[in-house]
Amino acid sequence: MSTKFIANALVVTLLAATGLTACGTPPIQHGYVMSEDALAQVPVGSSREQVALVLGSPSTTSTVGGESTYYYISQTIDENPLTGRSITDQKVMAVYFDDKGLVKQIANYGLKDGKVFDFIQRKTRTGGADLNLISQILAGVGNGNPLAPH
Numbered sequence: 001m002s003t004k005f006i007a008n009a010l011v012v013t014l015l016a017a018t019g020l021t022a023c024g025t026p027p028i029q030h031g032y033v034m035s036e037d038a039l040a041q042v043p044v045g046s047s048r049e050q051v052a053l054v055l056g057s058p059s060t061t062s063t064v065g066g067e068s069t070y071y072y073i074s075q076t077i078d079e080n081p082l083t084g085r086s087i088t089d090q091k092v093m094a095v096y097f098d099d100k101g102l103v104k105q106i107a108n109y110g111l112k113d114g115k116v117f118d119f120i121q122r123k124t125r126t127g128g129a130d131l132n133l134i135s136q137i138l139a140g141v142g143n144g145n146p147l148a149p150h
Contacts, residue, residue, distance in 0.1 A: 025079045033074055041054045042054050042106070044102075044105065045103060047103075048101045048102075051070060051103060055072060055095070064130065067104075069097065070094070071093070071134075071137075072093040072094075073090070073092050075089070075090045076089040091109065092138065093106070093109070094106070094108075094134070106120060109138065112124070
């Protein structure tokens with residue numbers, strides 16, 4: 001084979017590989033995708049049944065100290081032909097109920113500067129019974145799927 005043929009084949013291969021990386025698939029949304037309209041339909045004081053009707057079944061639930069919480073988890077995943085899948089964003093919407101089963105607070109957690117941050121209250125979460133659970137869920141951003149069995 002001629003050197004010119006090999007050089008041309010190499011150029012074509014490099015162009016094809018570059019084209020594949022540039023044409024990656026759009027991000028994939030998994031889990032609950034929150035809409036502003038839905039949140040407006042479940043204000044503080046709403047019943048547990050109303051929350052389930054409007055937002056659907058939660059991803060997971062928790063009961064601590066007689067109060068229950070619904071967690072709605074969403075992930076944004078990028079797929080790249082060369083590097084594979086990676087979670088680029090993850091949010092946990094928590095709906096906290098009082099002992100009568102009425103909404104007492106809604107929070108939308110994500111990571112900001114590496115810390116659990118509530119994007120509704122606009123403050124960093126520093127304590128609470130469920131902080132460990134939320135931290136564990138959000139810890140997998142950029143490292144694979146934290147909800148997958150290990």
